[in-house]
Amino acid sequence: MTEHLPAIQVMIPIVGSLLIMLIRNNTLNWLIGVLSCLSVVFCSITLYSKVAISGAISYAMGGWEPPVGIEYRIDELNALFIVMISLASCIIILYAKNSLNNEIRANKISVFYSMYLLCLAGLIGILSTGDAFNAFVFLEISSLATYIMISIGQDKRALVAAYQYLIMGTIGATLYVIGVGLIFVITGSLNLVDIASRINDIELMRPLYASLAFITVGIALKIALFPLHAWLPNAYAYSPSVGTAFLASTATKVAIYLLLKYLYLVFGYNIIYSNPLFMIVIIALSLAAMFGASIIAIFQSNIKKLFAYSSVAQIGYITLGLGIANYNGLIGSTVHIINHSIIKAAIFLAIGCVVYKTKETSIKKLAGLGRTMPLIATCLTISSISLIGVPGTVGFISKWYLVLGAIEQGWWLVVISLAISSLLALIYVGRVIELIWFHEPEKNIIVIKEKLPKEMVIITIILTLATIYFGIDIRLTADLAKVAVENVLLAGDIL
Amino acid sequence: MSELILILPIILPLITALIIKFLWKFERIRYLILIAGPILNIYYISKILTQFNAIPIKLDLITILSGLNISLGIEPISMIFLLMVNCLWLIATIYSVGYMLSNNEKRLDNFFMFFSISIACANGAALADNLLTLFIFYELLTLSTYPLVTHKGDELSKKSGRTYLLILLGTSLCFFLPAISYVYFLSGSLDFIENGLLMTTMGVNSISNLQLSILLVLFIFGISKAAIMPFHSWLPAAMVAPTPVSALLHAVAVVKVGVFSIIKVIVYTFGIDLLFDLTIVDLLIILCGFTIIASSIIAIKQDNLKKLLAYSTISQLSYVIIAILILTPSAIIAATLHLIAHAISKITLFFAAGAIYTSTGYTKISEMDGIGSRLKIVMIGFSIGALSLIGMPILGGFISKWYIVESALDANRWFIILVIVISTLLNIGYFIPIIYKVFFVKNTSKKALKKLPITINLAIFSCCILIILLFLFPNFFIEVIKNEF
């Protein structure tokens, strides 16, 4: 049984998603969702412990041996991310019930749960598959589910946001497929391990570079790497709060993993460094994200958009680590993927609580939140402070590694940029915090629900505490990331 | 007694803060708690002091990475700093009870809560045994004083609060933190080590002068709590806070944590021998000299008494730093002495300014003609504080200035002596006219005075005693530090 775990953990959410579409009872469907997520968590943790003991696992889907058949390959790195994604989705769906009941129409709730699970299945699929084309299929499965989740949002602008994301997302995925097609033409294989072993013998470099470019740009669209981020702020702002939290903490992160995999495990150092310009472009875009998006964030008037732009900026940190590309830089990236998803989940769930009570997302209307909802305001404050990277919070850990990596490379400009972008984060976070704690509450806010459901508050608090806990005890984040980077990314031999 | 006693100076103020917040409605005991917190703290600190004479102690709280941990420890300078902050906390608490009540300030529970939390952070910074711990408490101190700066809640205080946060957090994130990570990169550790971390792990030859210069500049500018120009403008901005906050935090705790951090970094991270030949030190001395003189000149122009005192603080802080940068053991002692002398003198001046405001509502110097005859104790206290800062013998400020001049002479730093002479003249230029005005100019207005609460007078009186005691017994401090060098 356990040898089929890689397939099972993708199948569970798919089956759950289908079941939900058949049953039209919201509470029952929520239960199915929770159960599926819980079992995925269980599977992923079991799988991680297996991988941690015995090394990477290769699973031949349907019994067709690779390289012809589709291979699922679980190593320390993607096993870690699968655990992270499944935990995040589990925590968020536990929170979802009342929030969704309040935010979207009753007949759409089942659809939302179904798409939630489908998206989860797609994300886990992307993480675990070792086949280039299969990754595309899962990418589209998760994206389609995401478009629907966004369009369910109550604001009618959600439809436009979903449409925009659909256009951008499809272009991205298609560019990715073009890249994969070029590799397929050159190497005659779609299995990533196989490609990696053949790619160094190839003498015709031009199509190889073309495919590298297509794949990078395609995935960058999914990552929302600056300046390809245009879809993200609207998508985050208008989807239901639960959807935003889920997207922010999982979807972009998985795309980043895919990029990481292609750069370091498929193409490998020799090719991505054969032209130094490539990495310079990635670093320049990351820095542009850190500055540009942070500056835009300062001027936002919608709290969800503010933190959406902050996500774009934080993604810049992660890709910066890819660009720094030494031991510490890669650990920084990996750990920031985890840490940022904790932070953003905490922030957007806290915002979800505010929306539950007042349906307001404009920043001005948050004034005096410290008096009307002290607990949630505290959570929001703490988790936004960890965005800045104050020591004692998770944000510090990842930035610490990034700075160390940059110093090791001798890139002082990057070190300074990291510092200045923290300052920009301080400005946009400080604006929110000042408004929350030091302004009088607005008079004309209509309170829709008096009392927050307990589970929403508790989960927000748990995630907030996690942003502090993992800033102090890094055994479960940075240490595991270290193992993953050592064993997978820097294993010497490719894959 | 175990090492756990080290955590008490941090925990006790926090507990005080919590109790104050939750038991504020019981009017009878609230002031008891307020006073009990500092007294208990001083008791335990003196206990640590006696224990410390026997063995150096260290307490590791949390290890994040190897070499990256949160730990507490104690050495002579931090001991003195700790004692000073907590004694003045006691006095300031006594003062602020009277002040806040007579001025009808709102939300007293919040005020005293954040007041205690700030003290906890200052104590934490004093006890920090490595750069990371120092940095964390440094940042927490900024955050916990921010609500005090914006306590009034009007537009001006919010704007000042923004400046305050932006400069303090901004410089520490942009300069201090990169400097810390560079130290970690170079030495693999952040601990404060006797003779200096970089000196011991790297030695003189394996680290280039350029690297050292960059690091030093990053640290000096990163620790902007020390208010060296051009990162000084947060301090005048912070003067919108109620006077007890300006007195204790912006004359003692916050700014002194800045200076203290610089001392720690130079002595225990670099090691004074490592920096001795650097050109950058000379440049920094010139910058400090500029800060001293420029801020004194600005101070002369001020009409708002608290603003004047703030600029005077900026110049006095640079005194301490200029003394550190002489980089001899005797200069470090002089710097520490001046840190204490300035703290006590400046808190007296602020107390007096607050007392004037409480009693008359005046904040401008031009309004204060002849109030000396009616506020005798207050204005005598003000004069003692001012004269001490100028460096009059029989007052504490004389001793520290004397030591600074002496060590500058030893090191042949004529520039420093020149700066001190000019700035003393400027000190006279902005303090003496005030003293003259309040005592010898005839009062024209017939405005009725509010009677001052006894606590305010008591606080000012005890500060004056401390100033004189410092002159009489400086050896108490000097002996403690001398053991270290």
Add this chain to the structure above:
Amino acid sequence: MNIVSNLISSYNYYIIIFLMISGLFIVVARGNMMKKLVGLALFQTSVYILYISPGKILNGTAPILRDDFTIYSSPFPHVLILTAIVVGIATLSLGLALVIRINEEFGTIEEDKLFEEEL
């Protein structure tokens, strides 16, 4: 001469590039949401050809395993593209559904007018 022979020998790629670029151009340049989707479909179609055309071998037959044939086209791309077509249809139909809903809510599917209304 060289250019012409190059053009003829790999004419399929030029068609692909033409389709790709015109598809992308439509997506970028048109404000009508419907037309954008058409462009998107065109863009995706170019990829189908990109996959399938290299699989064709001159004089080869359909991939049927029989002793009579020795040369046959690779079946692999066809399988992949079948999947891709399914994905493409799903995307297109979802896109169309969204356009219908947008038309219901906003009364227009021109992006210019939508943004006017939004901002």
